[in-house]
Amino acid sequence: MDTFASLLHGFAIALTPYNLMWASVGVIMGTAIGVLPGIGPALTVALLLPVTFQLDPTSAFIMFAGIYYGAVYGGSTTAILLNTPGESASIVTALDGHAMARTGRAGAALATAAIGSFVAGTIGTLALTFVAPFMVKVALRFGPAEYFALMVLALVTVTAVLGSSLIRGLISLMAGLMLGLVGIDIQTGQTRFTFGVPELLDGIDIVVVAVGLFAVGETIYVATRARYETEELYKIRGSLWMTPVEWARSWKPWLRGAFIGFPLGALPAGGSEIPTFLSYLTEKRLAKNPEEFGKGAIEGVAGPEAANNASAAGVLAPMLALGLPTSATAAVMLAALQQYGLQPGPQLFQNNPELVWGMIASLYIGNVMLLVLNLPLVGIWVKLLSIPRPWLYAGILVFASLGTYTLNNNVVDLVILWVIGLAGFGMRVYEIPVAPCIVALILGPMAEQHFRRALMIAQGDPSVFFTHPLSAAILAIAALLLFVPMVLRLRQRQKMAVA
């Protein structure tokens, strides 16, 4: 079969000592930074980007694979031990995981997270292996109109499906879209919104925005809250292994989590909150003792962790196959790949298969490495978390400025970082979500290109988006996702006003 042959070829590339070394560097650095509180996978990938600049694209992709999975895993360690989830997907893990840590069973929580991540990661990567080429086949029939519709859908789902309020998501979305306008318009060569600053000709780098919003914004926020929130770090007491009972209670949630996680991650459903929450609710419904949930039920860690890792694999499917990022992390990775002059999508599968398959093969390898390396290394991660908070966050600022400055070696990026960092702080205070901004920053310009190309092919006829059945269908779904919740909420408000 074509897919197997490609995958084997990918393994041949990934299993060279050189690439294996980079894969392990990626896994270790990804976990180390993912473990740091407040730093999620998107920021981890963004911060570690400069490290990959020296590598050729294949090895860089492979290192990304390691960083990605490592960061996802690191976040769960923090959630269990420190109760400060590094990203929204770990919130659910923190619920029962931290409860387990408080009762002295941190080791079991970490173990079930690690093994569950491995199982789900393998299943997810397997699914990716088959789903991605299938998506490519479908995408080959897509024209610019369909791509545009798909991007609108992705933007709508990232904005409307998560978060507390639609208006906050929309503010974030608009901010990202506006930032994306800065730079040279590809189709006409016209400069837009550069205000005479030559460094802005290339546009605003997504890495700077990601680092500013996530790292700087978060760090400032934590500093302003430092007086009011103390940390509780739970040392690992007891063994790192699970009892047979715990194994028995974990394996089904692992599988269920994986099968919930991958499809939801692959759909433009905006990342990993939904799969993890869904998995938690599912496990609670199916458990023999649902009252235990919230107090340290191991199923509440096993399921969501598996769902998290499987959805991480799922997110890669549209990203690699269509060039469509459905989460902030995917957006940063897409930007990283674009910096190599590579555009993920069907063309990449056809023209540079060794890149894509090398990366997918590395996902399997990274997965194994995570299991092998992380359980013994857990002691080191705990030491990392014990670094006094002031130094930890000061160090984060240092790495943020390092990553930002070395992108283009100019100070303007640091200025942008500063402005966006302050904006990020404000967003954190007002609970304005960050993901829509990041995804819009990269999808906005892409969507615009497809829109204009579609119009040009249709010779200026805007109905082309609705006469193409696929495009019309996708746009209809997007509209539903946007307007139905609004209508429902309005109805609720009316009902409450009457009652």
Place this chain on the structure above:
Amino acid sequence: MKSLRAYRIGGQVIALATVAAGIAVVAATSQINVSPVYAAAGPQLFPYLIGGATILIGLIAMVEAFRGTLAPDGELELDLLPAGIMAGGLLLQIFTIEPLGWVPSTTALFMAGAMAFGKRNLLLDFVVGLTLSITTLLVFDRWLGLRLPFGNLFFG
């Protein structure tokens, strides 16, 4: 410490800023020269759409801000001094990174970051910061080949 009222004002500022940004985008777009060939789907189309949508969303946000629903729920206590210290540290780095180089500017940044959390042991912070900046210089500049600035004043 912030009062609930301060948050409401902040929310109104955000909404106002959104509207203002939308207006700015529309205004700046009208300045872009377009050759008539691309009139239908030129470089102005999306900026106008985005600017217009932003104005609309900003107006809706203003409604919510005045209703008070845009502010964070409950009492969120924030100590703003640390934010100022950190912002100051970052600014300092912006101004000193090229004249003075990576090590001094980053050490200062590190110290500002630590100070923002209330630690007062400046000497220890200095030592740790210096070590970190030198280590990152060696690892990233020497070993990994990224170019970190050495300081125009000294080596320029």
